[in-house]
Amino acid sequence: MEASIRPGTEEDIAALRDALILALAWRDSAFPPDPERYLRDSGHGHLIERWGRAGDSAFIAEAAAGIAGVAWYRFWTREDHSYGFVDESIPELGIGVHHPYRGRGIGKALLVRLLEHARQQGIGAVSLSVERDNPALRLYSRLGFVVVGDVGNAHTMVRTLKPPGP
Secondary structure, X not given: OOOEEEEOOHHHHHHHHHHHHHHXXXXXXXXXXXXXXXXXXXXXXXXXXXXOOOOOEEEEEEEOOEEEEEEEEEOOOOOOOOOOOOOOOOOEEEEEEOHHHOOOOHHHHHHHHHHHHHHHOOOOEEEEEEEOOOOHXXXXXXXXXXXXXXXXXXXXXXXXXXXXXX
């Protein structure tokens, strides 16, 4: 892997925004020319609003040329949530890897780090939403995520985490 991974901070909101767009527009070969408009028009901007709330966690993969990818999770409520919502006690994760870095193990490394962090925080499970034709589905399955439901063309998946050891 050609990137180092570090914890995200509230100052990483631009990287988080870009990763959200990459996750949403995973089929597109080019990044949208107007990211703010893309988020506004897609209705997904709320997914990163007020980033830094209690329980928000992110990890950033940095390569020599800049940010390679970001993985994060947030807790949601029944009234305010995303597509992979399962329960208020289970955070939903998101991940976005820039096109030149896909297929190089960066996404897997980010997810492994994020899942270990969640486990260390005493979180019992993490959820996500992934479209059925997204190649990332294979990675999620290999990492132990299982399908628990469907919304439209997407699976809701959950990964149970073992409690931290003594």
